[in-house]
Amino acid sequence: MPLNDADTPAITVAGVSRHFGLIQALTDVSLECHYGEILAVLGENGAGKTTLMRILAGLDRASSGQLFKRSEPYSPHSPRDAVNAGVTLVQQHFALVPTMTAAENILLFRSQRRLRTTRDKAASDLEALSTRLGFKIDVDKPVGEMSVGARQRLELLRALDSDPDVLLLDEPTAVLTDAESDSLLEIVRSLAHDDNRSIVFITHRLREVVKVADRVVVLRNGKVVVPAAPVDQRTAAELASEMVGSEVHDAIRTPQIIGKPRLIVDSLTTSEVGPISLTVHEGEVLGIAGVEGNGQTELERVLIGARHCTGGRVRFGEIDLADIPPRRRIASNIAYIPSDRERTALVGPMRCDENLLLGRTTRLARRHEKAKTLMEQWSVLGLPESVANTLSGGNAQKLVAARELESHPELILAFQPTRGLDPGATAFLRQVLLDMTAFGSAVLWVSADLDELLAVTDRIVVMYSGSIAGEFKQPFDRGAVGLAMAGIA
Amino acid sequence: MIVDDSNVARDPEPPVAGFIRRLFHRGMESGIAIVVGSVVAGLLVGAILILWAGENPLNVYRVIFTESLLKGSGWRGTLLQATPLGIIGLGLAFSFRAGVWNIGAEGQLIVGTVAAIAIVGAISDLPGYIVIPVGMLTAMVGGAAWGAISAYLHVKFEVNAVIATLLMVFIAIPLLNWAVRVPFKDPASFLPQSRTVGNGALPEIFNTNVHIGVLAFFVLVPVAAWVMNYSRFGYLVRGHGANRYAVYANESRPGRLPFVLLALSGSLAGAAGFIQLAGVQMRVGSGTAAGFGFTAIIVAILGRNRPIGVFFAAIGLSAMLVGAEAAQRLLGLPVALTQSIQPIIVMFVVAGEALRARALKREGEREAAIVASQLRSEVQT
CATH class of the missing domain: 3.40.50.300 (P-loop containing nucleotide triphosphate hydrolases)
Structure with a gap:
């Protein structure tokens, strides 16, 4: 001792x-x-x-x-x-x-x-x-x-x-x-x-x-x-x-007009999780709360088509998200902010302008001018020709957001979008994601930070050991959500 | 001498030193300096070996140079060998650039060539303008198919690509030996070799004694360079090499690109095999497995997986092969000795790449800091 x-x-x-x-x-x-x-x-x-x-x-x-x-x-x-x-x-x-x-x-x-x-x-x-x-x-x-x-x-x-x-x-x-x-x-x-x-x-x-x-x-x-x-x-x-060095204001969710269902997850099961059913509507932010390791990663992989499900469907309009390759997903105007961003969001050794092309149809020759305007617009501190690896965590995530959200996507799959970011970048990311709902985007927001979800979502679904343990509407009862996350509901 | 005094005030180094430093800097940035430096270093180490063998290195290098590049028979030989090396090397450059280690081009070449002779041997009386395209296509399909088997093992069963490709070579070699003894053997010959390609022989370029396959290589290089640097496919290849998971999450499903690349580099190995068959050897025999598929790995590495680099590496390496034989013939210096310079150069390149990666990282950090501080002050004002 x-x-x-x-x-x-x-x-x-x-x-x-x-x-x-x-x-x-x-x-x-x-x-x-x-x-x-x-x-x-x-x-x-x-x-x-x-x-x-x-x-x-x-x-x-x-x-x-x-x-x-x-x-x-x-x-x-x-x-x-x-x-x-x-x-x-x-x-x-x-x-x-x-x-x-x-x-x-x-x-x-x-x-x-x-x-x-x-x-x-x-x-x-x-x-x-x-x-x-x-x-x-x-x-x-x-x-x-x-x-x-x-x-x-x-x-x-x-x-x-x-x-x-x-x-x-x-x-x-x-x-x-x-x-x-x-x-x-x-x-x-x-x-x-x-x-x-x-x-x-x-x-x-x-x-x-x-x-x-x-x-x-x-x-x-x-x-x-x-x-x-x-x-x-x-x-x-x-x-x-x-x-x-200055005051930080958290983005706080103001109620939006909520439209038709955009994403319908219908009794989805894989060998490890399920059944999961949830719906995200036009203009709505649905939060998925839960202790890490309760099936969020599995859900993420199914939603981006990287894992086959053993039952159920993930409907986005006419298509089943679990069945389509990444390029179809992007062509269907679905944005994806991955939880494992160092590995899957950016190609570190490539230039910022090349990273902005990932999955997009922009012509290679136009990458520089395109990147210049986008990076200015999304206040990414860096140059189009600098290598993505040299960006700080917050700037790298802003670059991802610029790429994914630029087209005002119909559906945004955001997995731990602010994890590990500094308060400035966190506030920025929250604000832009919320701004997207004004364009009618449906946002699925998975986070391990309950305070964040309470501040930004319209509805919260809690995942516990692979399935849905509870659903909460505003005004949220923090204690009740916490209990559901602990498996006591 | 005119001196820019604003420069002197900041930077006391003499202009020549500054020029060399900038040249070095530019070279390091693009990586060419590594290859040039490695070649020089390799030749220096080679000089020691040659001295040890009791010859004058300068004299030996002079013989290698003149015999391989200046004399008529020499440069023809150099071009003829550079063509298959370069064509395979271009395919491997794409594969390696994407981080897919196709070590089995030799097997893909063999299978492509055997497939080609199977068809060409049967139709060799038809006119050349039919036989040559058919043979070429068959060889490419054969090479691609052999590559695709490796790809299937690699993608489906997660067998390491190096193993999946290399071991297929050792299946291709006995396949070749069987093919030239049993199904495609020339009945008129006592040797284990196939019939000739007949009308499938590649025409010469005018009266140069050099077949049109060489021209194909020269055309392929700029095409490959464009594809690598300016096409979407090249972009994906580079992205896959740098971070394949980001490509899988945003572009195509896992395994798609490795599959395409192994088939592509296999088909180019097959094409090289057909060019060698129809341009030089005329028959499939023991000479078909001449090791081009393995030497092309060195070509791709020396060319740093850039098509233009592959072009020069193929010419250079081929010149060394031709020159080494000349040195043996004229000076009695064993080919093995002069050939050992190649792998020495490759080792210098590999070591140099590691040093460069470190230097670039430091450089990147420095630049990032400067850019960030500039932008920050802009944002604040």
């Missing part, structure tokens, strides 16, 4: 800067985190939070400045160094081997080498740890078959495996839903306050900062704009404006 020494900070960052070529990712950042404390690091995408975490975890080196671990100089050259010093990181992107089981993945980060006995031990350790923390995890299941939510939990368990006294969490709740993240935050709190660990917690969910953090540091453009301030002296609105 970590030593209790209230006066010595567990981890100290002193004047750290980091630049990549001409990009100044961090400028003279200083902060400290004590034992038994949760320090939130708040900032937009690209504010430098992740770079800071990577330096602390030994994945990157500072260009200048120093780190201290319990007032000893600390300069990890590798993640292993950091773990040995008692510092572990839970990364935003998964670093698990998909073909290995949960237990084997844990083993991969232990230093023992004898496989048979240690694997059994790892499995039992993992089970004990997850039981104590109130998670359920199948230790013998390959990670590739787990839901995103389960993988995130496993990441946390793996970080705790070495019993660190400093735990770095990089947006651990980004893929979790309300109930899940509440329980995770509860665990994080107990890890700090009961186990006396020091926790540095990166997020841009303000609700969580207010709920769980003791102190908060706000980063903007790689600089500390608010040095560690006690959280209870600040409101969420203040923090939001400090983070983005």
Whole structure:
């Protein structure tokens, strides 16, 4: 168990800067985190939070400045160094081997080498740890078959495996839903306050900062704009404006004229989910709420024709969406914003203007002028000839939105459209999706963020273990939706 | 010397250095510098090997160059070998650019050629303007079909494309051996070889001793370059190579493009096989499996999967093959030695590509930062 020494900070960052070529990712950042404390690091995408975490975890080196671990100089050259010093990181992107089981993945980060006995031990350790923390995890299941939510939990368990006294969490709740993240935050709190660990917690969910953090540091453009301030002296609105530099207004749904049914999912079943029945009308936003891994991904794959269903139909006018190839879907004026956007939304190494052609019939020769107007119109910060990989997360998603929504689609399939985006880009995306309903678009909006769905939808359908667990109309009863998501309805 | 002083004030480097730096920068950006540098490096390593064998490298390289490109028999030989290499290489360039690793062009060539002789052998008395198109078409269909079998295994059963294509070569070779001994054997010959193509022989270009297949290759290169860079198909090929999942989500179903590409590169391998049969060999025999399908992989890689690059790589590699034989004939230097320079060059190219990817990433980050900060200040003002 970590030593209790209230006066010595567990981890100290002193004047750290980091630049990549001409990009100044961090400028003279200083902060400290004590034992038994949760320090939130708040900032937009690209504010430098992740770079800071990577330096602390030994994945990157500072260009200048120093780190201290319990007032000893600390300069990890590798993640292993950091773990040995008692510092572990839970990364935003998964670093698990998909073909290995949960237990084997844990083993991969232990230093023992004898496989048979240690694997059994790892499995039992993992089970004990997850039981104590109130998670359920199948230790013998390959990670590739787990839901995103389960993988995130496993990441946390793996970080705790070495019993660190400093735990770095990089947006651990980004893929979790309300109930899940509440329980995770509860665990994080107990890890700090009961186990006396020091926790540095990166997020841009303000609700969580207010709920769980003791102190908060706000980063903007790689600089500390608010040095560690006690959280209870600040409101969420203040923090939001400090983070983005101006007030953020959430798009709030105003009632629309709702027309005829556009998308009719009629008792759809696959080998894993179902039956699912739902209808989205012209001008309507239907939200699908639910804890990640309750069949949303299956539904997504069926709706885009990537998975065959064993029963039921997905009717859009005369056609069955489950049967048509992508180009037909796009020709039928259906927009698709995928949940796995790094993999399926854009071709990273290609230019922005070429990415805007994906699935469209625009002639290749016209790509540049077309992209120039579109990118200006949708305020994408970038040039048509720059490679999509170089866009920030928010800008990349704006580029996807520009491509998908430009034609005022009749149906929009939006899967986690704002996940992991900074507040500015989130607000933008929400607003443009809602604006589309004025053109008569029907919007199917799947999100793990219940607050978002409550703000933007006309109706909410809850998915639980592969089927529909409840339907809610405005005005929403947050508690009732939450209960349905937890399977109690 | 006239010096632009505004430039000097900012940038103290001498103009020549600046020119070289810009040239290098441009070269790195397009990737040509990698190939040029790799060829130079490969020749340098080759020079060491030649010195070791007791010859003067400069003399050897001079012989290779003059015998393969300058002398009449030399450049004819170079063009004749470059044609099948280049035509296969163009098909492979599309396949590789899309990330579909067709390593089995040799098998596709063999099957295409055997299919062609099966038909052509029977109709070789008809006029050439019938026999040649029929033979060509049959060879292309045969090559495409062989590629399609690999594609089916790859797409349907998720067999790795390298394995699915390569192993089909080792089915094609015994098929060839059987074909020239049993069904299509020339009854008048004691050797295991087929009848000749008869009227199916490709005509010469005027009196150059070079058949029209060479012309076909020269025409195909700009067509392929246009398709790769300016057509929708080329766009999909490039997109598939960069991120196939995005293509599957927005364009066509998974497997569609790999299937098309394996059939396409197979059909071009078949076409090359027919050109070699009707232009040079006249019969199908042991010489049909001459390894063009494998050497063409090097052609595609050296050409960095760009059609124009494939053109120069095919000529260059073919010249080295012809020159290596000349060096053996005239200087007694083993072909094996001079031939080992090719794979050395390929290794330099592969290493260079990795370095380039890293440099481009750094460059991209820097540019993105500049653009973002410019645009941000524009937005704010």
